[in-house]
Amino acid sequence: MKEHATKAAAFIQDEARTNWHDESLWFVRSKRDKAAHGIPEWEQLRELASQIKDHTLSHLDEYLEAFEAKAKENGVTVHWAADAAEHNRIVHSILQEHNARRIVKSKSMLTEECGLNEYLEEQDMEVIDTDLGERIIQLKEEPPSHIVMPAIHLKKEEVGELFHQKLQTKKGATDPQYLTEAARQHLRQSFLQADAAITGVNFAIAETGGVVVCTNEGNADMGTHLAPLQIHCMGIEKILPKAEHLGVFTRLLARSATGQPSTIFTSHHHKAKEGGAMHIVIVDNGRTTQLGRPDFRNSLKCIRCGACMNTCPIYRRSGGHSYDSTVPGPIGSILTPGIDLKKYSGLPFASTLCGSCSDVCPVKIDIHEQLYKWRQIIAEEGHLPTAKKQSMVMAGKVLSRPGWYKMAGKSARWVTRWLPRPLIYNPLNTWGKARELPEAPKESFQEWYRKNRSAS
Amino acid sequence: MKIALFIPCYIDQFYPQVGIATLELLEKLGCTVHFPEGQTCCGQPMANTGCERDAIPTYEHYVKTFSGYDYVVTPSGSCAYHVRKHYDIIEQTGAVQHLRKRTLDLSEFLLDVLKVEHLDACFPAKVGLHQSCHGLRGLRLGPGSERNLNAPSALHTLLSMVEGVEIAELERADECCGFGGTFAINEPDISAKMGKDRIADHARAGVEVITAGDMSCLMHLEGLLRRQGSPIQVKHIAEILNTKA
Ligand code: SF4
Numbered sequence: 001m002k003e004h005a006t007k008a009a010a011f012i013q014d015e016a017r018t019n020w021h022d023e024s025l026w027f028v029r030s031k032r033d034k035a036a037h038g039i040p041e042w043e044q045l046r047e048l049a050s051q052i053k054d055h056t057l058s059h060l061d062e063y064l065e066a067f068e069a070k071a072k073e074n075g076v077t078v079h080w081a082a083d084a085a086e087h088n089r090i091v092h093s094i095l096q097e098h099n100a101r102r103i104v105k106s107k108s109m110l111t112e113e114c115g116l117n118e119y120l121e122e123q124d125m126e127v128i129d130t131d132l133g134e135r136i137i138q139l140k141e142e143p144p145s146h147i148v149m150p151a152i153h154l155k156k157e158e159v160g161e162l163f164h165q166k167l168q169t170k171k172g173a174t175d176p177q178y179l180t181e182a183a184r185q186h187l188r189q190s191f192l193q194a195d196a197a198i199t200g201v202n203f204a205i206a207e208t209g210g211v212v213v214c215t216n217e218g219n220a221d222m223g224t225h226l227a228p229l230q231i232h233c234m235g236i237e238k239i240l241p242k243a244e245h246l247g248v249f250t251r252l253l254a255r256s257a258t259g260q261p262s263t264i265f266t267s268h269h270h271k272a273k274e275g276g277a278m279h280i281v282i283v284d285n286g287r288t289t290q291l292g293r294p295d296f297r298n299s300l301k302c303i304r305c306g307a308c309m310n311t312c313p314i315y316r317r318s319g320g321h322s323y324d325s326t327v328p329g330p331i332g333s334i335l336t337p338g339i340d341l342k343k344y345s346g347l348p349f350a351s352t353l354c355g356s357c358s359d360v361c362p363v364k365i366d367i368h369e370q371l372y373k374w375r376q377i378i379a380e381e382g383h384l385p386t387a388k389k390q391s392m393v394m395a396g397k398v399l400s401r402p403g404w405y406k407m408a409g410k411s412a413r414w415v416t417r418w419l420p421r422p423l424i425y426n427p428l429n430t431w432g433k434a435r436e437l438p439e440a441p442k443e444s445f446q447e448w449y450r451k452n453r454s455a456s
Numbered sequence: 457m458k459i460a461l462f463i464p465c466y467i468d469q470f471y472p473q474v475g476i477a478t479l480e481l482l483e484k485l486g487c488t489v490h491f492p493e494g495q496t497c498c499g500q501p502m503a504n505t506g507c508e509r510d511a512i513p514t515y516e517h518y519v520k521t522f523s524g525y526d527y528v529v530t531p532s533g534s535c536a537y538h539v540r541k542h543y544d545i546i547e548q549t550g551a552v553q554h555l556r557k558r559t560l561d562l563s564e565f566l567l568d569v570l571k572v573e574h575l576d577a578c579f580p581a582k583v584g585l586h587q588s589c590h591g592l593r594g595l596r597l598g599p600g601s602e603r604n605l606n607a608p609s610a611l612h613t614l615l616s617m618v619e620g621v622e623i624a625e626l627e628r629a630d631e632c633c634g635f636g637g638t639f640a641i642n643e644p645d646i647s648a649k650m651g652k653d654r655i656a657d658h659a660r661a662g663v664e665v666i667t668a669g670d671m672s673c674l675m676h677l678e679g680l681l682r683r684q685g686s687p688i689q690v691k692h693i694a695e696i697l698n699t700k701a
């Protein structure tokens with residue numbers, strides 16, 4: 001329960017670094033604002049996107065089947081995976097069938113969620129992440145801390161040191177251009193040798209049976225164009241009914257994510273290249289369960305733009321790793337309790353319910369309201385610490401009884417006025433760690449009112 | 457028009473001057489204001505901690521206390537939001553439905569019901585406006601920096617009516633202060649850091665007084681300011697609007 005608070009407290013110890021992290025992400029949020037505010041119909045676009053997603057989710061079965069039929073017509077092999085384990089087994093068997101051992105993979109939160117890399121490595125296969133940020137954290141053997149910028153928690157000096165160790169770049173080099181070029185050269189070899197390319201999917205179009213992959217680096221394209229075998233892994237919620245709907249989302253996605261008008265590459269894959277093979281793996285892994293929860297189903301509208309992370313004042317000051325989940329930040333905090341309520345029972349409380357996430361979200365997910373609703377479920381199911389639950393029961397009693405309330409108020413004011421500082425500012429008083437308590441006035445408003453207005 | 461004043465628990469106990477300013481301001485504007493005896497709290501502390509079931513008796517007490525008025529006015533966007541948004545778990549009687557529409561934050565009541573266009577108030581100071589989140593994004597008292605809408609916020613409109621007020625330009629117009637109710641206790645480090653960062657923004661802008669529509673945010677910021685020994689003061693917007701010209 002207290003996990004996030006503990007990790008956040010550790011992160012924040014280094015205040016200069018916290019400020020740097022906060023400002024880097026705020027910079028992205030500001031770029032997003034500029035891009036979004038440059039489009040007069042932005043709010044209509046969000047509404048439209050939200051409606052398209054709502055509609056699609058309520059007809060998901062039909063659209064998925066239509067998608068499968070169309071993809072098959074195009075000569076693509078379609079697989080269905082109920083959970084992460086099945087997804088990994090399917091991908092492995094496809095690779096085996098094609099005698100593929102060297103794999104290049106572009107960014108995919110789904111394969112991260114399923115733990116595909118670890119699984120394939122255990123089967124003695126080599127997986128190289130080709131997105132620059134992903135490659136950095138793969139070399140560093142760390143999980144991503146953000147869904148769009150996986151290595152945002154690392155400074156360029158740290159990347160320089162890592163590359164010096166792993167890619168033999170010059171010691172002390174920090175020039176992003178130099179480091180990027182080094183990564184490029186290193187990845188080129190992997191692209192040329194790859195037997196298979198795996199990508200995530202941003203959108204899958206039911207009408208055409210095609211999948212759409214958005215990247216800034218073109219690494220997904222390098223992979224799929226060069227390797228004979230291409231595998232696209234997608235969650236069931238990636239479906240859009242028609243190609244004409246795509247424009248609504250591509251306009252929103254890159255602007256929300258990084259403030260760009262569009263991602264540099266928006267690639268459409270409909271069928272295998274000459275002599276190649278194309279597979280699509282469609283994964284549930286808990287999504288239909290979430291779909292069955294009316295209060296939480298619309299979390300499946302998420303297009304993984306990361307804007308809710310960039311805007312979240314807590315995420316910016318606690319870092320992605322403090323959430324301990326594949327998808328961190330506000331959206332992660334409403335998705336993960338649905339996967340393991342006990343383990344993630346602290347995350348819906350890692351928020352002030354400020355609501356910025358919901359307003360920044362391009363598909364209008366009511367994130368902060370879902371955080372509130374998860375809190376109710378967590379308390380109902382007994383995952384609140386006992387002391388906290390008891391104090392709430394007590395507060396409920398006092399605040400519904402004016403007589404008790406009057407007494408409690410008097411003694412609270414008495415305590416802050418008359419008790420010596422060390423008794424008040426002790427380690428149990430977390431409020432007082434960095435803050436003073438309000439100075440207690442002699443009389444409450446109610447007491448004042450009785451004296452000054454009771455005649456009226 | 458029968459108007460009831462709702463003074464939330466922590467204002468009642470720790471910031472009576474905010475209740476007094478709200479009452480005097482409304483009276484100055486010609487309203488007859490009733491203050492129903494026995495009022496306590498909207499129930500938000502329990503509900504935001506996940507214990508809305510334990511808040512139900514408090515909700516019912518609120519409904520009983522405030523039934524029979526045309527409007528309930530409160531100097532707290534957060535409490536007004538809570539009544540309007542979250543009283544959906546009790547039986548929706550006529551009284552409950554009425555209160556869920558007519559419990560208004562002070563600024564809404566001034567602008568939307570009384571249609572106030574000018575005030576005889578004077579407060580010569582450089583003021584930093586803190587947009588409390590529940591008022592801003594819950595009650596929509598302003599467009600919010602995330603959305604692409606062009607309109608001034610209610611608090612901005614009201615402050616501009618006060619002679620002498622200079623509203624400071626902040627780098628982050630409406631970032632959360634980090635109070636968040638029990639969040640301030642559960643995650644004291646992040647909470648304090650968020651507050652410190654807000655204060656630094658106001659300080660860089662040369663602010664003398666930070667104001668807001670919610671005293672809870674200001675209680676948190678004031679606690680930090682006093683610990684830092686900062687000369688910056690906090691005042692609820694009602695206190696500024698109620699100054700004498
Ligand atoms: S919840 Fe909304 S803002 Fe957050 S990543 Fe998903 S689409 Fe983007």
